[in-house]
Amino acid sequence: MTTSLILGGARSGKSAYAEKIASESDLTVTYIATAQVYDSEFGERVAHHKSRRAKHWKTVEVPHQLATTLQAEASPDHCLIVDCLTLWLAQCICPECAPPEGVDWQAERAALLTVLPTLPGKIIFVSNEVGMGIVPLGEINRQFQDEAGRLNQAIAALCEEVIFVAAGLPLKLK
Numbered sequence: 001m002t003t004s005l006i007l008g009g010a011r012s013g014k015s016a017y018a019e020k021i022a023s024e025s026d027l028t029v030t031y032i033a034t035a036q037v038y039d040s041e042f043g044e045r046v047a048h049h050k051s052r053r054a055k056h057w058k059t060v061e062v063p064h065q066l067a068t069t070l071q072a073e074a075s076p077d078h079c080l081i082v083d084c085l086t087l088w089l090a091q092c093i094c095p096e097c098a099p100p101e102g103v104d105w106q107a108e109r110a111a112l113l114t115v116l117p118t119l120p121g122k123i124i125f126v127s128n129e130v131g132m133g134i135v136p137l138g139e140i141n142r143q144f145q146d147e148a149g150r151l152n153q154a155i156a157a158l159c160e161e162v163i164f165v166a167a168g169l170p171l172k173l174k
Contacts, residue, residue, distance in 0.1 A: 001074075001117075001119050001120055001121060001122070001123065002122045002123075002160055002161070003116065003122075003123045003124075003125070003158060003159040003160055003161070004018075004021065004122075004123070004124045004125065004159055004160070004161040004162070004163065005125045005127060005152070005155050005156050005159045005161070005162045005163070006018045006021075006124060006125065006126050006127070006163050006165060006170075007127055007128070007129045007152060007156075007162065007163070007164050007165070007173075008128070008129060008164060008165035008166060009128065009129060009132070009166070010128065012165045012166055012167065012168070013165050013167070013168035013169075014084075014126050014127075014128075014165040015049060015052075015083050015084070015126050016052065016168070017163065017165050017168075017170055018081050018083065018124045018126045019052060019053065019054075019081065021124055022057075022079045022081050022122075022124060023054065025079045025122055027077055027078055027079040027121065027122055028058075028077060028078050028079070029054065029057040029058070029078070029079045029080075029081065030057065030058045030059070030060060030073050030078060030079075030080050030081070031053055031057050031058065031059045031060070031080075031081045031083065032059075032060050032062060032066070032069060032070070032073065032080055032081065032082045032083070033049070033059055033060070033061045033062070033083060034061075034062060034063055034066065034082065034083065034084060034085070034087045034088040034091070035061075035063070035084075035087045036063045036091060036097065038097075049083070060073060063087075063088065063091045063097075064088075064091065064092060064099060064100060064103050064108065065103075065108070065111075066082065066088055066108065066111075066112055067108070067111035067112045067114070067115045068111075070082070070112070070115060070116070070119055070123070071115055071119070074119040074120050074121045074123065075120055075121050076120045076121050077121065078120075078121040078122070079121060079122040079123075079124065080121065080122070080123050080124065081124045081126065082123070082124070082125045082126065083126040084125075084126040084127055084128065085125055085126065085127035085128075085148075085151060085152070085155065086127050086128040086130065086148050088108075089105070089144065089147055089148055089151060090144060092104075092105040092108050093105045093140070093143060093144065093147065094140065094144075105147070109147075109151060109154075112155075113154055113155075113158065116155070116158050117158060125155055125159070127148070127151070127152050127155070128148065129152065129164065130144070130145050130148045130149070131145060131148070131149045156173075156174065159174070160174075161174060162174040
């Protein structure tokens with residue numbers, strides 16, 4: 001297994017960079033999209049992402065139970081793109097996102113971190129770096145920032161490669 005974490009800010013080019021790596025892998029690609037569409041503006045963002053993907057790539061939409069999905073989709077001859085970890089996190093902790101009964105963020109996170117080292121194939125995670133600004137107002141916003149930072153650190157520790165993307169330019173961190 002080879003794993004990569006692609007970090008960056010909003011609209012930094014991190015998803016496009018992950019897609020480039022996947023295309024160059026010459027493996028069968030599955031795109032694991034974690035977003036749920038809640039309004040038309042966000043729907044347009046999702047449509048933009050979809051329009052960029054290779055038509056022969058499989059797409060799996062999964063806002064929760066990411067570890068289970070990775071176990072089902074990973075295989076030695078596959079490359080999985082998970083886009084993105086921060087949307088997955090938000091949907092697990094945000095009450096307005098209506099996580100299904102029984103979804104617990106700490107359990108979801110632990111399951112992902114436990115299963116990741118056991119997965120075959122190539123896995124590419126995309127995640128937002130949200131810790132470069134001020135501490136946000138509001139308890140849920142601070143919880144999101146803290147949990148995103150902790151998640152990124154834990155995933156980075158397990159990945160062979162970590163890339164930071166700014167203005168479409170990749171900077172190898174690990």
